[in-house]
Amino acid sequence: MIRIGNIEEAWQVLEAIPEFDQRRSLAQLQERLPAGALPAHRKAGMAQRVLEGQEAWASAHGFAAVTVKSTNRYPAMLRLLIRNGYQIRVFEHFGDPTRERVHFIKPLF
Numbered sequence: 001m002i003r004i005g006n007i008e009e010a011w012q013v014l015e016a017i018p019e020f021d022q023r024r025s026l027a028q029l030q031e032r033l034p035a036g037a038l039p040a041h042r043k044a045g046m047a048q049r050v051l052e053g054q055e056a057w058a059s060a061h062g063f064a065a066v067t068v069k070s071t072n073r074y075p076a077m078l079r080l081l082i083r084n085g086y087q088i089r090v091f092e093h094f095g096d097p098t099r100e101r102v103h104f105i106k107p108l109f
Helices: 008-013 046-060 076-081
Strands: 063-073 087-092 101-107
Touching: 046 063, 046 076, 063 076, 076 101
Parallel strands: none
Antiparallel strands: 063 101, 087 101
16 A cells, blocks of 8 residues: 655654665655665565655656666666666766665656
């Protein structure tokens, strides 16, 4: 199930996603729109549904594009973004292939 929640619920979910190892405060979370799928709900199309929901929300609220960052540590996320029409905008090098950061953008028409 996907539903609109409040910021406190989002923070609790994000705290339970093991890949989000850079913990953010509730105040920092309010400046972003992070998303992810809990491990128990993966492989069932949940990430695709969340991504579609984010895009619909952004479009309905007048955003011209969605930007996303990911790293080589998450190949499934990279494949999801490319499969959904996101384009690479910036690539950040850190000297460790697992930490290289990829910035994506998808215009919303």
